[in-house]
Amino acid sequence: MSVDQKAIDEVVSNLQLPPKVIGNLKRELKDAKITKKQLDEIIKRTTAIYDYSRIEAGEAAGVVSAQSIGEPGTQMTMRTFHYAGVAEINVTLGLPRLIEIVDARKNPSTPMMTIFLEKDYAFDRDRARELAWKIEATYITVLGSMSTDITEMKVIIELNKKAVLQRNMSVKEIADKLADELGIRSEISGDTLTMRPEEPSYRQLLQLVKNVQSVILKGIKGIKRVVIRKEESSEYVLYTEGSALKEVLAIDGVDATRTRTNNINEIFEVMGIEAARSALIHEATETLREQGLTVDVRHIMLVADIMTVDGEVKPIGRHGISGEKASVLARAAFEVTVNHLLDSGISGDVDELRGVTENVIVGQPIKLGTGNVKLIAKKVK
Amino acid sequence: MKEKEPAGREFKPLEHKMVPRHEILNEEELKKILSEYNIEKEQMPKIKEADPAAREIQAKIGDVVRIIRESPTAGKAIFYRLVIA
Structure with missing residues (x-):
């Protein structure tokens, strides 16, 4: 006497579990002949x-993340440059x-x-190339040669x-274009x-x-070079050296749902x-993966969450997260110890000793794990 | 040099793959969530009023925005941000 599929789906869907777990359960239980008891x-x-896999309350999630990213970090190369899959572009x-x-x-x-193109452009090499020229900043030097005539006091530009x-x-x-930008008309004779x-x-x-x-005669300021590459999916994708997300997204033919940059602040300004x-x-994740290191995405997500919690992208470290700690001792323990102690001394700051670092410094139990538990009496009304 | 006008097209942040769904919470939902987590709304993570995604849904200062993210671990994750100046 097995339970029918509909009943299983309904029971599973209403569980208090993440959607991914529910999805997995449903897939596994598809067409399974099980009894009600087995399902339970x-x-x-x-x-x-x-x-069991959920993190305990009071667990030092931040420290675990820091170690989990820090340790593989020690194995990373100091070699800075690499041609990331794309020929010619240095990252x-x-x-x-x-x-x-x-x-x-x-x-x-x-x-x-990484500029993705809309359907009409993505599979057509000529149109992709056309867009690439529209994006790449073109200066006079690539179009011809310049020379000066001192006796006649003129600049001669021979265009190729x-x-x-x-x-x-x-x-x-x-x-x-030159007249527009410089306010000087030029005489044209042939090329x-x-x-x-x-x-x-x-x-x-x-x-x-x-x-x-x-x-800049054509293209977008800041885009030094554009490389066209055919991806495995046979669509053409443009890779640029230099970044100008806002300007590029405004160009017709650019896929404004996938195009991205590696400049995080630019992404913040344009997309939030x-x-x-x-x-x-x-x-x-990509930086770590490229080095052959795998760090659980949860650790990276925690870092990203902390960096973006106040509605803007803040750095980890003295000028960002660590510099905003309420405790003087915690800040002093991190970097520029003397400055913090001196400034706090002058302004007469009080350290409430609520955090971990300051309690380690003064030698008290820290508020983590079992140290985080306190007895609170509930008044009977 | 003259400031160049960006060519016609308007960019909609919410249509981009990297931007999850944003929606403004109504009073009731907000109350429910605050009591569920037992917090004040000032304790929530923030989003700026000038944030391109917040602007697109016309969130005002003091609103709470629900963000429905695609999560690699949970499949779908719900997050809240308070709109600040």
């Missing part, structure tokens, strides 16, 4: 194992990258974007027709542009050369705190 036993044991990996992530640096040393055409631009367009500074002085001439070289949290988890 299965549920009882599953719940027991789940309860910081290993320990320096992990430090960069937990320090929540405003600008990572090697910003990089092929390079200009390849980027889907025209000589006129370039001249207009050659001639520009004269406002005043015919040598200094002005050199300044003009510099200015012309700094004008929750995206920043998931970016932290992703970046940290």
